Amino acid sequence: MIFLCQHNQFIQQTKRLSEQLNIPWSDQITGHSCFLSFTETGLSYCDNELDCGNLLIDFNHGKLAHRIQNQHDNHHKQPLAKAIGTKKRPIVVDATGGLGKDAFILASLGCQVTIIERSPILYALLFDALKRAQQDLSTESIVKNIQLINADSKQLIASDFFLLNNQAIDVIYMDPMYPKRNKSAKVKKEMQIIQKLVGKDEDSADLFEICLNIATKVVVKRPKTAQPITQKKADYNVVNKNTRYDVYLGTVRT
Numbered sequence: 436m437i438f439l440c441q442h443n444q445f446i447q448q449t450k451r452l453s454e455q456l457n458i459p460w461s462d463q464i465t466g467h468s469c470f471l472s473f474t475e476t477g478l479s480y481c482d483n484e485l486d487c488g489n490l491l492i493d494f495n496h497g498k499l500a501h502r503i504q505n506q507h508d509n510h511h512k513q514p515l516a517k518a519i520g521t522k523k524r525p526i527v528v529d530a531t532g533g534l535g536k537d538a539f540i541l542a543s544l545g546c547q548v549t550i551i552e553r554s555p556i557l558y559a560l561l562f563d564a565l566k567r568a569q570q571d572l573s574t575e576s577i578v579k580n581i582q583l584i585n586a587d588s589k590q591l592i593a594s595d596f597f598l599l600n601n602q603a604i605d606v607i608y609m610d611p612m613y614p615k616r617n618k619s620a621k622v623k624k625e626m627q628i629i630q631k632l633v634g635k636d637e638d639s640a641d642l643f644e645i646c647l648n649i650a651t652k653v654v655v656k657r658p659k660t661a662q663p664i665t666q667k668k669a670d671y672n673v674v675n676k677n678t679r680y681d682v683y684l685g686t687v688r689t
């Protein structure tokens with residue numbers, strides 16, 4: 436894995452991020468099948484072993500951007516919004532940031548969202564995408580609602596971080612990598628890359644226990660027919676075609 440820099444215009448950015456992420460950089464592609472590189476469109480990850488094309492997070496074009504631009508009055512009724520309770524504009528911690536899609540939707544609905552992502556590569560891709568979204572008039576106000584942190588949520592949430600920064604937490608949202616998939620299920624290309632980068636999130640039950648001790652509400656996204664994340668029964672579920680949101684009301688009182 437390297438940072439590839441084939442254009443001089445990106446040399447400073449490449450060197451800076453390569454140092455920050457502790458990933459070596461090169462101007463030669465030979466011998467490297469996976470690399471991060473800056474292009475005119477932004478920072479992207481390329482994995483030639485997976486034959487999936489590039490992974491570039493983009494909040495301003497494509498399906499998600501279209502969905503956000505066309506949100507109607509009933510947008511608080513979509514399952515994710517319903518599970519989180521976006522009408523009340525809660526302060527949300529997204530403990531499993533990933534590509535930031537769910538967090539971006541929540542922020543577009545007026546929630547203050549802290550995204551925590553532990554993979555330095557996904558964090559870098561997200562950081563770059565949010566920077567671009569901040570420079571675009573149509574998404575600038577959404578990015579204002581987002582704070583991005585590169586950390587393991589288990590440690591950060593259990594620590595005094597939010598308390599010390601005077602940040603309340605109303606809801607913690609978790610969308611860990613899905614458990615075993617039906618082999619015939621087509622795994623989206625971008626998900627194949629994430630699976631390779633972050634693995635299976637085997638510690639998600641531990642993260643859940645920590646979250647439940649901290650927040651008054653924890654929402655866990657699962658495949659519709661999957662087992663709950665632990666033996667604990669959800670207080671209620673919000674279900675759509677393929678997904679189930681298990682909602683747990685913690686014992687913590689604010």
Ligand SMILES: C[S@@+](CC[C@H](N)C(=O)[O-])C[C@H]1O[C@@H](n2cnc3c(N)ncnc32)[C@H](O)[C@@H]1O
Pocket residue numbers: 530531532533534535536537538551552553554557586587588589610611612613629633636642
């Ligand atoms: C399925 S993806 C989340 C997708 C995301 N909801 C979206 O809308 O793009 C799961 C992500 O959670 C991250 N993750 C899992 N456990 C974590 C933890 N304890 N701390 C921080 N990130 C975690 C993984 O690195 C992975 O990127």
